[in-house]
Amino acid sequence: MENQNISDIIESYLKQILAESQQVEIRRAEIANQFNVVPSQINYVIKTRFTIQDGYVVQSKRGGGGYIRIEKVKLLDNLDFIDSLVTAVGDRISRHDSLSVVRSLFEAGAINRSEANIILAAINKDAINTGDRQADEQIRAQILISILNHLRYES
Amino acid sequence: MENQNISDIIESYLKQILAESQQVEIRRAEIANQFNVVPSQINYVIKTRFTIQDGYVVQSKRGGGGYIRIEKVKLLDNLDFIDSLVTAVGDRISRHDSLSVVRSLFEAGAINRSEANIILAAINKDAINTGDRQADEQIRAQILISILNHLRYES
DNA sequence: ATAATATTAGTCAACATTAGTCAAGAACAC
DNA sequence: GTGTTCTTGACTAATGTTGACTAATATTAT
Known part of the structure; x- marks a missing residue:
């Protein structure tokens, strides 16, 4: 049933390590070779699956002994966390990135599963589809920010 | 029964799988080729035979390893009620009328208070404000309908 | 110290591989 | 005949893969 591409497989591999460890440090060439x-x-x-919206911070170093380190971000208290999401959303946001934002809210415990699903329904393709992509991304951002601001005092 | 067109045949094929499995995942080109x-x-x-009214939710992904996944969902017993609200919303809806829709959902027990508040945050004036009143009313309608469709089933 | 070289990771654009949309015409039902 | 549903294909969009080139850092030679 799982029809995975290689990027998904590498993602799973790294997240499996991160499930048991706060961070993972790799040598890029080594992992590339392994897969x-x-x-x-x-x-x-990393760029598509370990963003700050997903709750990860990435650091790296080049040269001899170089590495890429992926760290699972510790969720701050709710207010700072929501601030950082508002910043991440900005003036406009793609559908893909908006999914990460909702997932982060859920994982941080700011919303429960049914609330998350309602938000997803509010920002999905059926809901926001004016025919102008840039306009859609702006509307999506405004809706998310309105919800984030609501969550500031609700929770 | 005799003169089935090819769309009916593909529909049957997929529903046969869904009779034994909660979901089916296909590669579009593969099925197209097969039939x-x-x-x-x-x-x-999919668009004509696997709608949410029929009790199916469809997800897909493009690119390498892409797929179309059809999931059979358990419909709730509030369908007539949701239908009536979808009709009431129509193609566009004012902010004032949209408040009534959310209130109805809450009073019917379809959503709780915090879910209602999230929906209100998603459709309020801060969230949807393109400068064009008619456009706003259309977007508000689409968002509400997307949420209503989500409330049809258990997730 | 400084310069040269080696050893890493980063960026970007071309290409590949999937699915989505839309509108025209064909087939069908009445 | 008319209106609806079905079929088709050209065009679009999203996502993934690859490799040439660049940049940063460490190590070695002088």
Whole structure:
């Protein structure tokens, strides 16, 4: 049933480690070799699956002894956390990134599963579809920010 | 029963799988090839025969390892009620009228207070404000309908 | 110390691989 | 005949893969 591409597999591998450890440190070339992909694909995986919206912070160093370190971010108290999400949303946000925001809210305990699902219904493609992508991304951002601001005092 | 068109046949094929499994995941091109139709016909079949009214939720992903996943969901017993609200919302809805819709949902027990508040945050003036009143009313309608459709089933 | 070289990771654009949309015409039902 | 449903394909969009080139850091040679 699971029809996975290699990026998904690498993502799973890293998240499996992160499930038991606060952080994971890799050598890019080594992982690339292990999964038989070009090194830059590791950057792609990180860029698309380990963003701050997803709750990860990435640090790296080049040169001899270089590394990429992925750290699962500790959720601050709710207010700072919501601030950081508001910043992350900004003036406009893609559908993909907005999913990460909702997931982060859920994982932080700011919303429960049914609340998350309602928010997802409010920002999905059926809900926001004016025909102008940029307009859609702006509306999506405004809705998310309105909800985030509501969550500031509700919770 | 005799003269089934190809869309009906593809529908049967998928529903046969769904009779034994909660969900089915396909590669569009593969199924199209199997039934000797163009890929977009699969979209047609899904759009006309696997709607939320029928009790199906569809998700998909493009790119390498892409898929279309059809999930059979358990519909709740509030369908007529939801239908009536969807009709009431229509193509566009004023802010004032949308408050009534949310109130109805709350009073019917379809949502609790914090869910209601999230929905209100999603459709209030801060959230939806393009400068064009008619556009705002259309967006508000789409968001509400998307949420209403979500409330049809257990998730 | 400084320069040269080696060893890492980062960026970006081209290409590949999927699914989605839309509108025109065909087939069908009445 | 008319209106609806079905079929098709051209075009679009999203996502993934690859490799050439760049940048940063460490190590070695002088």
